[in-house]
Amino acid sequence: MRKIAYVFGALAAAGAGTYLVVYLYRWQWQRAMICGVLLLVVEVMLFGLVTLGRLNRIEERLRDTDRRQRELDARQEDVLTRLREPGAAREETRFRWLDDPADRTYVFVPVLMVAGVVLSGLAWVVQKAASATARPAERHLAGRLAVLAAPDPAAPGGLDELDDLPPLGAxxxxxxxxxxxxxIALATAxxxxxxxxxxxxxQTRAEDANExxxxxVVVQVDLRGPEMTSDRRALAAQQIWESCRHSTAAPLxxxxxxxxxxxMFAGVVRPALNEHDxxxxxxxxxxxxxxxxxxxxxxxxDAESGND
Known part of the structure; x- marks a missing residue:
């Protein structure tokens, strides 16, 4: 639909510009001004259509960027979860001897028992401190690896649309x-x-004098309206004729x-007018x-010399 509007707008602008030049060449100023206003309106319309198209493309790019950012965040979270899986498995298997059934009996020396508790507490503190300081590094690593992760086939723009891409260098x-x-050559020509x-x-050229x-000049006056009397026609013809007496280079x-x-009215101009006048x-x-x-x-x- 937008392309059709562009085509019609371009045709209207070309027509208005052509008639603008034609009416300027014919010295018909009122019609030239109307064509100029029409050309200006068409140009404003085309400018609005182009601006609207640019805004729509910018909006589509923003939506595409948001979608890609969401997909990248999802991949980052997926990679981060995979990186944390070994640590979670190790946490689940730590101190398995504490989960053994209570019906088994162990012989511990009280001193060794207390020492074991203290060492376990220290190990737990070190492990928590290490996990707390390693999370930003893991997230950073997951963000760097998210670019290498495979896209989701079900997501828009996934693996199903890779076949539709043009070949490289096309x-x-x-x-x-x-x-x-x-x-470009045709447009330049x-x-x-x-x-x-x-x-x-x-181009301004020297006019040849009319000998x-x-x-x-024979003219016909047409009036629009209920009262089209001969007196009104004569008055209209006289007004138009008097208003155009100053349009020529030679004074009439x-x-x-x-x-x-x-x-029908006939006007006689002396001396004879050249082609431009x-x-x-x-x-x-x-x-x-x-x-x-x-x-x-x-x-x-033109009336030659010696004719009535």
Missing amino acids: GSSRRRTARVTTV LLAALIVGLANLT NAATS RHAALGDLGDG LMRLRGCLEDATLERAHLTVVAVG
Whole structure:
């Protein structure tokens, strides 16, 4: 599901970025700003998805680390128990003669009997002191040996999952290296082509002057709403036309707009506009922000000198 979201997000970002460049090239600023905002939203969404994925992976690693630590503690306790088994067996077999049945009689010299009791007490004290001081060493030794202990087959990640592991050195195969190299080369070529294309489109060039006398622009005005009268259309067309007179490099001093009927209007610009100014004027007219009004450039033409 996350991969599908990544794919759709990447496609949406690519589309928004492409139309952002297209609308900037056409001088349609409102549409360019909308695409820019959409691109920003998609980028924030992709950043959130990537961050969420990283956090999930960190959480999984923490759980895996806790599980491994618990398994290591269990192995350590197991090894410690095995190390203590011989000592416990010796403690059980110490002074077996004291457990003999009482019906047997022994002849002891009182002095030897007292000496034996004293020596036994001293031996018991030495044994307790030795066992108390040896426990940290045993635990340390068990911790070092726990790494060498075999994993529990029933535990997750035990012997049953060893067969699923890839062979040693499989990650650095030649095929993977070739694929990574090919992808990097293609990405570099696409990035270079994109940079060259944008530089070519956005390069400032000297415009050739238009030798014609005037430029005519035919536009159609569409209004959305219940009151779509001819007066409202004429007013909307005049407002849009006046707002776009400052979008060209050459000032449009003699730029009258006439009504042709049926929502069609014709504007005549003198002197004639060059290609760049005409593109800016078309972009401004079609990207107008007048409420409930949309203007479409139907035709553009130049009038030669001497024509009406």
